[in-house]
Amino acid sequence: MINKRLSAGIIDLKFNNLFSIYKACIKAGFRTSIISTKQKTLNYDFVIIPGVGAFKSGMNVLKKNKYDEKISNYLLKPNSFIYGICLGMQLLFEKSFEFGSTKGLGLIKGNIPELQKKNKKMKTNMGWCKIKFLEKKSKLSLKNFNNKHFYFVHSYYANPANNSDILAKTFHGNFEFTSVVKKNNILGTQFHPEKSGNLGIEFLRNLKKYKN
Amino acid sequence: MKKPVRIIPMLEIKNGLLIKGINFEGFRVLGNARDFAQLYYSHGADEICYQDSVATLFGTSNLIKFVSETAKNVFVPLTVGGGIRSIKDASDMFKAGADKVLLNSAAIDNVKLLKKASKIFGSSNITIIIQAIKIDKKYYISKSNGRDLVNIDPVEWAQKVEEFGAGEIIITAINNEGLKKGFDIPLTKKIVEKVSIPVIAHGGAGNFGHIYDVIKNAKVSGVGIASILHYEAIKFLPKVKTKIGNTLYLDSVKKISKHLNTILKIKKFLKKKGVIIRDDK
DSSP: OOOOOOEEEEOOOSSSOHHHHHHHHHHTTOEEEEOOTTOSSOOOSEEEEOOOSOHHHHHHHHHHTTHHHHHHHHHHSTTOOEEEETHHHHTTEEEEOTTSOEEOOOSEEEEEOBSOSSOGGGSOEEEEEEEEEOGGGTTTSOGGGTTEEEEEEESBOBEESOGGGEEEEEEETTEEEEEEEEETTEEEESSBGGGSHHHHHHHHHTGGGGOO | OOOOOEEEEEEEEETTEEEEEETTEEEEEEEEHHHHHHHHHHTTOSOEEEEETTHHHHOSHHHHHHHHHHHTTOOSOEEEESSOOSHHHHHHHHHHTOSEEEESHHHHHOHHHHHHHHHHHOGGGEEEEEEEEEETTEEEEEEGGGTEEEOOOHHHHHHHHHHTTOSEEEEEETTTTTTOSOOOHHHHHHHHHHOSSOEEEESOOOSHHHHHHHHHHHOOSEEEEOHHHHHHHTTTSOOOOOSSSOOHHHHHOOOOSSOOOHHHHHHHHHHHTTOOOOOOO
16 A cells, blocks of 8 residues: 555635644645645645634635635535635635624635624633544544643634534533534634644644545 | 632743742752653653743743653643733734743733733633732732832733633732742632633742642632742752853752652642542543
8 A cells, every 4th residue: 555645725814823724734744735826726635724813704714715606616626625724614604704704705604603602711712622522423423632732712602503413512601612624625713723722733634534 | 610719830940940039039940940840740740831031131042942852741831921022922822832922011011901902812811920029018019020020910900811711810929939938819719700711820839738728719720830840849859060150059969869759749738628620640
């Protein structure tokens, strides 16, 4: 068997810390590159949408550089795979309610509501939280990561319309939200693998197992 | 569900060197900061915090270099402070690989900068460090690591910075810093009670019991630890070659070959006492 190194291309959303995810992908063994906005087609084993920042500005960058089209075309290819992290995952959905209402890429049905409006202490989920894979998805669950801590920092969360797209959930106080989504060749995590220590690097290394 | 209490190594740096002082006076060189950061990361630190004690006076360009060197191999959140005086400074720090920036002096001088920074970069990426000093039973805050006293009460300041968008507060009790006699629990507790954002206690950890006490009594989200970790790590990390700074202490350290994981020891101790910590393998 040929053990070819898989390639990962990272979309530059301009305002985020690209450095960490770039270094983490290298550490996880990918042939990693930052995607140039001039590139017309995406040719990678994995396309990663990282994310720190606001939904609207993220979407603006994607549209301005025609990433909405490029991603749709890329997803038609056999063996393509998109992985969205935090904001990058939220951008995969239909719309967000962050600062009004903004349309997303619409690749997964559902929206992005605010975590908590009233209780100030619960407004932002920052820190290490456990992810719990749903029972029936156990085949896909990569059990090594079940009930393990990953690093989260967010004030909005993904609310998928179809339960079948939900892979794992996480508690923020008493509130349970979706922390891992998957639909066909699209994966999203609300947590940051690049900030989740060795386990996060391990998660990236295992991305290929989601590809099927 | 409760989040694990974060154990955060605090690295005071100067020109990329890890230094340690007592009450912010009389600094000793302990080694290369990134060696320590790397070690603590591999030992299970939940976050790493860099503070450049001279950047406030000389600017941030040096610090940026050391941050990006550190961020190459550290895959937990990295908080960086020292000399950040503008949106551009903060932006440069994020680009270099910082996940959160620490503000102190700049926010005291112009609290609007805090508001602006939290809007641009997101509240959760802006941490305020409060350096509290107690003189004759009265508390003050301080700029430039204790060099300038400001007549503002730390608890009031904590409430104000929350209002202006800070996502998190590190409270350093300067009187306790480096003395290893325990944290300022009453002050820390008061701040925790008055704000809704996470509070990290720093300054005074001398033994594991101190760490437990501040978690139990002040209900902090995290604990910043320096001496306990550094003076163990120094025994087996490579010796630094430097022409600057006071290295007399370094020469006196007896080296050992075995790696001691103090962070894991702290976490095990806390877990036994019923504190939720992160110890995934």
